[in-house]
Amino acid sequence: MSYNSNSNPVMSNKFFSSISGNETMTYEGAMQKIGILLGFVVISALFTSAFSLGALENGNGELLIMLSLGGMIVGFILAMIIYMTRPKNPAPLMITYAIIEGVFIGAMSTTMEIFFPGVVMHAIIGTLAIFGSMYFLYISRVLRPTPTFTKIVTSLTISIMILYVISLIISLATPYEMPLLHSSSLMGIGLTIFILIIAALNLIMDFGFIEGSVQNGTPKVGEWWGAFGMLITLIWIYIEVLRLLVKLRSRN
Numbered sequence: 001m002s003y004n005s006n007s008n009p010v011m012s013n014k015f016f017s018s019i020s021g022n023e024t025m026t027y028e029g030a031m032q033k034i035g036i037l038l039g040f041v042v043i044s045a046l047f048t049s050a051f052s053l054g055a056l057e058n059g060n061g062e063l064l065i066m067l068s069l070g071g072m073i074v075g076f077i078l079a080m081i082i083y084m085t086r087p088k089n090p091a092p093l094m095i096t097y098a099i100i101e102g103v104f105i106g107a108m109s110t111t112m113e114i115f116f117p118g119v120v121m122h123a124i125i126g127t128l129a130i131f132g133s134m135y136f137l138y139i140s141r142v143l144r145p146t147p148t149f150t151k152i153v154t155s156l157t158i159s160i161m162i163l164y165v166i167s168l169i170i171s172l173a174t175p176y177e178m179p180l181l182h183s184s185s186l187m188g189i190g191l192t193i194f195i196l197i198i199a200a201l202n203l204i205m206d207f208g209f210i211e212g213s214v215q216n217g218t219p220k221v222g223e224w225w226g227a228f229g230m231l232i233t234l235i236w237i238y239i240e241v242l243r244l245l246v247k248l249r250s251r252n
Helices: 027-057 062-085 091-115 119-139 147-173 186-215 222-250
Strands: none
Touching (some): 027 186, 027 222, 119 186
C-alpha cells in the first residue's frame, strides 16, 4: 500500500504529476541522491566552520552571525524558487541549496560548539539515531503515513513553520525574542521536544512518499525531488536536536 500525501511541498501528488521523463525512479537512485546532497552539506559545513574559526581568531565574531543568518534566509528563498520554478533538471539548484545550508549549519554549529563544547557531535549522533529509529518504525509498520496521520502532522508542521516565520520577523524587527521558542525553561524545552517529534514524524511521510513514488513509476528525476524533500527534513531535525541540547546544557 502506498501513501502519496506529504506536508513537504516537494513531495506531493500534484507536484510530481508535473514532471516527466522516460526512466522511472528507484529506491537505490533516491538514496544515492540523498547521499550526494548530504555530502555537499557536510563539506560546505566543514569549510564554513574552519573559515569561521579563522575569523574568530582575528576578532571577527560578527561574521558567524552573518553567515548563519544569511545562509538560513538565502536557503529558504532558494528552496521556494526551486519549488515554484520546478526546473526540468533540478540537480544544480538542489546542490546549490545543499551548499548554502551547509554554510548555515556550519556557522551555527561552530557558534554552539564554542559555548557548549561537544554539543555538535551529540547533535549529529542524535540526528542519526532519530533517522534510524524512524526508518525502523516505518519498515516494521509500527508507523505508517495514513491519511489521518498525514493530516495531523501536516497541520502541526505548517503551524510550526508559521511560528518560525513570526519569530524571525520579531527578532529582526525588535530587540525581543519569541517566548518559549528560545527559552531554556522547562516549558521552552518541552516545546522544543514537541517540535522535534513533529520533525521526526515528517520522516515517516518522506519514506512513504518515496516508496509510493517508486511503486507508481514516477519519472527518474523524482529521485532528486525525493532526496531534496528528505534533506529538508533531516536539516530540520538536526537543528532541533542541537537547539534541545543547547537548552539542556544551558540549565547546568
